[in-house]
Amino acid sequence: MKVLFLLNDGFGIGGTISTTFNLGSALAERGHQVEVLSTTRGRDMPQLPLHPAVRLMSLVETRAGHPDHAGDDPQRGQPARFYPKADYRSSDYDRMVEERYARYLGSSDADVVIATRAGLIAYAGRFAPERMIRIGQEHLTRLQQRKAMREELPRHLRKLDAFVTVTARDAEDYRAHVRLPKTEVTFIPNSVPAPAVPRSHGRDKIVVAAGRLIPSKRYDLLIQAFATVAAERPDWQLRIYGQGKLRNNLRALVAELGLQGNVLMMGPYTPIETEWAKGAIAAVPSDREPFGMTLVEAMRCGVPVVSTDAPHGPAEILQDGTDGLLTPVGDEAALAAALLRLINDDAQREAMAAAALKNSERYDPALIAEQYEQLFERLAARKATRRRWWPRSKRTTAPQPVLGPAPTSAVPTVDALVTADGELVLDGGADLIWWRDDEKVPVGGDLTEGNWQLRTPDGAAVRAGRLDTRALIPGTATRVQLPYRLGDGCFGLRVWNRSVYAEIGNVLIYTDGLRIEGRVVGAEPVAPVLELRSTATRELPGSVTDSGFTVRIGALPAGTWQLWLRYAPGRPAVRLGRLLDDVARKDIAYVLSPIIIGGVTMQPHYDANNEFSIRVTS
Structure with missing residues (x-):
């Protein structure tokens, strides 16, 4: 069969994009012809991996100045007539986009069209020819939709052959609250492929979390809980991957709680499986998880998950106490306790890791693609019983040209x-x-x-x-x-x-300055001296500790001060930084608070080369 997926944006990073690409790739592997139509395109290549046999196209170029940008189209900016205004992405849809959808779907020769969000379900129901098998997917729960969208959606769903939710509980909720006599309502979970990297060995003291930095993901709750964890186990680290509107708020919270050595804000990352595999534990603190792609991604890398029991996905994915732990939504203390339970019990953590690896196999894309094939066959048979023949293509207008296909495999x-x-x-x-x-x-x-x-x-x-x-x-x-x-x-x-490294460990912030704790690699520190270099050079004595060295820095004059360490008398100074680990961008990952002393602001920071400086402004 030829299967067409409709996506809002196939060039970004997100759970809907990931699961669409996973399913499309699995269907292509099984011999189907697969196309993905992205409404918008803001870059040349998709950020997430996609099977080279899958054709990724788009309707609208969003980059002003790009040759394909149609900013002067007279329909640009005019309100769409049929796209639901209550949909979260309605601002991306105007009369021009709608006309392009109508023309494309009206002339498509696809056998199956799968719309992945509520607004696109409306387009599939209105513009896709009746001969197509028309399927809607919902990656949010029913109650996550805005009230106006919940009220409007049923009339679009009634035009479909099937409506697929990603959890059984959400399918039951739709059956209980929405009358859909001719539309099959079923549930098929999202798929996650087996990672192409070795599973986590679980020995690194790292908790990993990943997702959009938005309110419902509750990374604020996780950071607050990790303050309790770090107080008992300061040797453990939390890494949060993702981007979103709460980035600055979360960084401020890390600084406020003094967790700059324990919580790293890693930024967006793809493919994420290598980072899951670094974790000994995964954390999912959400208020709502319609499915829980991150849970399955972590489990497939052999990482046990501590998750809130958010509606609806986590409880259907995790077996509490077997492959992970579930905690009440919004309960900071319970989240911290669950993390510490696994941190402090190596044997239980290892047993849960093995169970997570095994239990997550049920989400393999081949198994999920088979369930979709069975759905296609049921719906095709049902259409055949209606004793009506629809021509494969009934074009009423010229076909809509598309942008693409994107060069998903042209670049090595x-x-x-x-x-x-x-x-x-x-x-x-x-x-x-x-x-x-x-x-x-x-x-x-x-x-x-x-x-x-x-x-x-x-x-x-x-x-x-x-x-x-x-x-x-x-x-x-x-x-x-x-x-x-x-x-x-x-x-x-x-x-x-380098023959010798001066590696920074902790940077401790005080009201009157900061203290740097570090180690010397390649030599033994003896009577260390810190050199601060700007337009002038200042020297501060350091102390030798069991783990390396420490030095205290007070108020400095305005300027940018580079930090160098003379680790022993007569030895050349070595630039301070964090070089000997796996974090490529310390300037992004580490949150260091400014210090205000006597009317001047001292801002410690890592530069793009991971070397340490202090910027002082009056």
């Missing part, structure tokens, strides 16, 4: 693994070159310290795939080759190769 994608001894192993592409300014080094050649990009010999970009850097977490390798993903998705590499 390279995976990377960093070994325990710091070596970098690449998988994918051929005859690749490391580039830095005018310097070019073939892959396998010796790289000097600095920032490099991986490219083809003619200079074309190479996309970063799965970057497994967990071997760097202990911080023991002294020659670091750290692959990372550039803002455009391309492959970057940071190389550090």
Whole structure:
């Protein structure tokens, strides 16, 4: 069959996009012809992985100045006639978009159309020819919809052949509250593929959370709970991956609670499976989880999950006490206690990790695709009994041209693994070159310290795939080759190769200054002295500790001060930073509070090269 998915934005990062790509890829693997129509396009390539046989297209270019941008279309900005105003994404839909949808769906030769959100369900019901098998999906619960959308949605659902929810409880809720005599209401869970990286070994003291930084995800609750965790187990770290409107609020909360050494705000990351695999525990603190993609993603990497019992997904995914723990929604103390329960019990954590790996196999894309195939067959048979023949294509207007297909496989994608001894192993592409300014080094050649990009010999970009850097977490390798993903998705590499490192550990903020705790790698600290370099140089004595060194810094004059350490008399100073681990962008991940002393503001920060400075302004 030819299957067409309708998405709001196939070029972003999110659960609906991920599960659509997973299902589409699985259907393509099983011999179906699959297309994904994204309403908008704001970049050249999708950020999430997609099977090369799946055709990703779009209707509207959102980048002003792009040749495909239609900002002067007379229908641009005119209100859409049929797109529900109560839908969360209604601002993306106007008369121009609607006309393009009507023309595209009216001329499509797809056998099945699957609309992935409420507003697109309205379009599938109105514009998709009756000969198509018309299916709606809902990735929110019924009660998550705005009241106006809940009232309007049933009349669109009645035009469909089937309506699919992602949990059994939500399907029951629709059957109980919405009369749909001719539309089959069923539930099929989302799918998550088996990770292409080794499962978590569970030894790194890291709790991982990932998702959009929005109110319903309750990362504020998780950060507050982790303050309790860090007070008892300061050796553990929480990493939060994602982007969203609450980013600055959450960073401020980390600073307020003094958790700058324990909570890292990692920013968006894809593919995320390498980061799940770094965790010993996953945390999901949401008020609402219609399904819970992050739970399944973590479990498939062999990571047990501590989750709130949010409606409706977590309780259908987790077996409380077997492969994870469920806590009451909004209960900070219970969340902290559950995390500490697993942190403090290695045997239970390992048993739950094994159970999570096994139990999550039921969400494999092949199994979920089979359930959709069975649904297609039931609906096709039902249509056949109506004794009506619909022509495969009945075009009333010229077909709508689309933008794309997106080059999902045209750009080489390279995976990377960093070994325990710091070596970098690449998988994918051929005859690749490391580039830095005018310097070019073939892959396998010796790289000097600095920032490099991986490219083809003619200079074309190479996309970063799965970057497994967990071997760097202990911080023991002294020659670091750290692959990372550039803002455009391309492959970057940071190389550090020093005989001696001055590595910052904790940065403790006080009202009258800060204290830096660190370690020296490659030498023993003896009578350490801190040099602060700006337009002048200041020296501060440090102290040797069991784990390395410590130094206290008070008020400084205005300027940007670089920090250097003379770790022993007669030895050259070494620049302070955080280089020997797996976090590529310390300036993004670490939240460091400003200090106001006597009318001046001291802002400690990591720069883009992960070296430490203090910016002082009056």
